[in-house]
Amino acid sequence: MKSRKIVIAVLMSLLVIFTAACGNGDGSSAAGESSKKVMVDGSSTVFPIMEAVAEEYSAANPEVKATIGVSGTGGGFEKFIAGETHISNASRPIKEEEKQALEEAGIEFTEFKVALDGLSVVVNKENDWVDQLTIEELNKMWSESSDVKTWADVREGWPEEEIKFFSPGADSGTFDYFDEVVLEGEQIRKDAALSEDDNVLVQGVTGTKHGIGYFGFAYYLENKDELKIVPIVNQDGKAVTPSQETIQSGEYEPLSRPLYIYVKHEALKDETVYDFAKYTLKNAGEMAEAVGYVALPDSVYKEQLKKLDEIAGK
Known part of the structure; x- marks a missing residue:
């Protein structure tokens, strides 16, 4: 028993020495x-x-x-x-x-x-019918009370194909901004796929011909070869594409933000x-x-x- 106590004491001493050695020179x-x-x-x-x-x-x-x-x-x-x-x-x-x-x-x-x-609205690269959207059309598409199911429900002449929606999650400031400016405080539609990861949204739109999504301008630029940006009609009735110039000038409104x-x-x-x-x-x-x-x-x-x-x- 005595020898066991001695061994334990030695081990404890070694532990103290090792701990001190792990410290810095100034203690x-x-x-x-x-x-x-x-x-x-x-x-x-x-x-x-x-x-x-x-x-x-x-x-x-x-x-x-x-x-x-x-x-x-x-x-x-x-x-x-x-x-x-x-x-x-x-x-x-x-x-x-x-x-x-x-x-x-x-x-x-x-x-x-x-x-x-500039909050950027994007569609699949193969989408050859959407040339621009108004804030009113975005509201009609994305709001919880929307009866829009296909692109034909948005504008006459567009294909009768079901739209797939991709949105930032509820913890996202981009989601909040879109909710305030586009949905005017109304809830987003329940069938929208939500994610806090913008890269997941990019993948959703690029992988779905009839998809639409939105996120920050930098994520569009990073994936611009795989996505199509949608010009948004501003208060002057002009369809404006987000760019460094239109964002800084305020022409790309109301989707420009600090x-x-x-x-x-x-x-x-x-x-x-x-x-x-x-x-x-x-x-x-x-x-x-x-x-x-x-x-x-x-x-x-x-x-x-x-x-x-x-x-x-x-």
Whole structure:
């Protein structure tokens, strides 16, 4: 029994020595190194911009781990409210109930715009009949009360073939924006296939000749050889195709919109989070253009950088 106690004591001593050896030279543990991280989540539309930012930032700062999640705008705000993230990406403005939840949680935050997007309506590449759509036609097609089943139900002369609908999920800011602008708050039709992953929507439309879907402009550009973009009739009665020029000018309305990040004030006390947020605002325009979105005027980014410094006490 005595020898067994001696063996256990030796093993415990070795464990202590091993643990100490795993620490850093200054006495901090390996976990200390992982404290240099930035947690970001939210919109799948904003994701390509933030992913590009994170890749560039991590290349210049390899000791920092920037994690960019894709829970959708609503899902991202849930994590933001729960204290799981420092920054939340959004493809729509924050809702009143989300503001209220943050206030109740004692979380102060600031909204920053990072780019412009044109919500893009797409059909299958083999679709040779849809040349344009109005907002009224989109409402007629997508609303829960719709009696549209085939393309012929939308416009006379179009084929009597059943339409397959592909939409972002309910946690998506793109879904919310479409609901507000196109459906005017009405529920989306029940037979629409929903997904938080825009790549799934792309696959749905490309794999279905009579399919239609919508998502951010960057996802269209990434898959433009496999999809057909649909011009949308604006308030002036002109059918406009989304492009960097028509999105920035506002001609592609009402489906042009800003994209946002929301930053926690408390998180900016962490120099790593502050530095990442600053890097984001400095480079968001360039990164947005690189992945297919539209940059804001330089003056907007400069003004927001000044606001960031004020919040951080710099």
